[in-house]
Amino acid sequence: LMQKMNDLRTPALVVYKHKVEANCERMLKLAKDHGVTLKPHFKTTKCLEVAIMQTGGTKCGMEVSTLVEADLLAENGFENVIYAYPISPHKTPKCAELSEKMKSFVVFVDNVAALKALEQWKLKDNKNWQVLVEVDTGAGRSGVQIESLDAVSLIKEVVKCGNVTFSGLYSHCGHSYKCKNAEEIKEVGKMATNKMLTLVDELKKQGITCPSYGIGSTPSCSKPAPEMSKLTEWHPGNYVLYDLMQVKIGSCExxxxxxxxxxxxxxxxxxxxxxxxxxxxxxxxxxxxxxxxxxxxxxxxxxxxxxxxxxxxxxxxxxxxxxxxxxxxxxxxxxxxxxxxxxxxxxxxxxxxxxxxxxxxxxxxxxxxxxxxxxxx
CATH class of the missing domain: 2.40.37.20 (D-serine dehydratase-like domain)
Structure with a gap:
């Protein structure tokens, strides 16, 4: 027998599938229209069914915030997964296992200690660690300050490591959550993008090619500034469900x-x-x-x-x-x-x-x- 909503024991979390599908399809189209790759975050629902919708059924290109999320995706045929959280040395063994198992498992680094732990851990079959350097474009959380000399210095250290591949730059753009309307969101997205592009240009002058560079937050990707089409990737997460916070910010209705x-x-x-x-x-x-x-x-x-x-x-x-x-x-x-x-x-x-x-x-x-x-x- 089909269960009706009023049969549920409460409290219960109810999700409207048609709205999740619409939110996922809208974000995929926004990214495509701006010529960027969508690599969305899994952390909001952590449900396999939603990850499949987020990738348009391709099972390729997801971000996770925990290693159990990565395990779930790996066990269900996903490829190109980013562990979007600063790696610490004690998590290196598990990250090594996932790197060896998957075609592409990318980790974050924002300090030399974490990089040295990767350098000392040799993956099987001479496989390289794939590393994104997390930079802070204004959110004030993790990530090396993008305007500082430390950013270029850390990237140079990554490039020098023999068993590490520099995969690009990433920034969360979390300061978009302080916005009050779509125009403010676009201004934050524009400034974060310009800071990212400035660093990419500086690296190019120093002979370092940056394969990918993206920012991600649901506000900035829901109401993207035109400049964000110059990035290679977007990384939103909350958009699959949205919430009152996003309505208040101006991300959604x-x-x-x-x-x-x-x-x-x-x-x-x-x-x-x-x-x-x-x-x-x-x-x-x-x-x-x-x-x-x-x-x-x-x-x-x-x-x-x-x-x-x-x-x-x-x-x-x-x-x-x-x-x-x-x-x-x-x-x-x-x-x-x-x-x-x-x-x-x-x-x-x-x-x-x-x-x-x-x-x-x-x-x-x-x-x-x-x-x-x-x-x-």
């Missing part, structure tokens, strides 16, 4: 959000002047992101089709829902006990990480599949 947490009302409470609902969705089922906006918005998520409601507080398994307008107490009769609410998350990556199974729905709210994300590191 609210109808592009492909996942939500389904929850039930479990109680009505009037305590003095405090009138509220409790739902069976706490911070183990939806991300605590959004706290900075919770006072003036819908709280820790957007309760779909209920602009009057606000997810005001959460504990581990309880969610407290109040009136968004404190001068208008809730009419509790509108939300019967055991009735359903749907909540769009502020951050879909973090919310996905909390769920062992994604319930995949069609446009008629039939549950047509179960996707199980790979867990661990």
């Amino acid at each position: 609210i109808d592009d959000i492909a996942s939500f947490v389904l929850t039930r009302v479990i109680g009505h409470y009037t305590k003095g002047e405090d009138v509220f609902l409790i739902i069976d969705c706490g911070w183990t089922a939806i991300s605590l992101h959004g706290v900075k906006d919770s006072e003036e918005t819908s709280g820790y998520g957007l309760i779909v089709d209920h602009p009057e409601l606000k997810l005001a507080h959460m504990s581990q398994e309880h969610g407290i829902v109040k009136s968004k307008d404190s001068t208008k107490p809730l009419d509790l009769s509108r939300y019967p006990v055991d009735s359903f609410l749907r909540i769009y998350p502020y951050h879909s990556c973090a919310t996905c990480a909390m769920h062992p199974v994604f319930y995949v729905a069609d446009q008629n709210d039939n549950i047509i599949d179960h996707w199980r994300p790979v867990k661990g590191w």
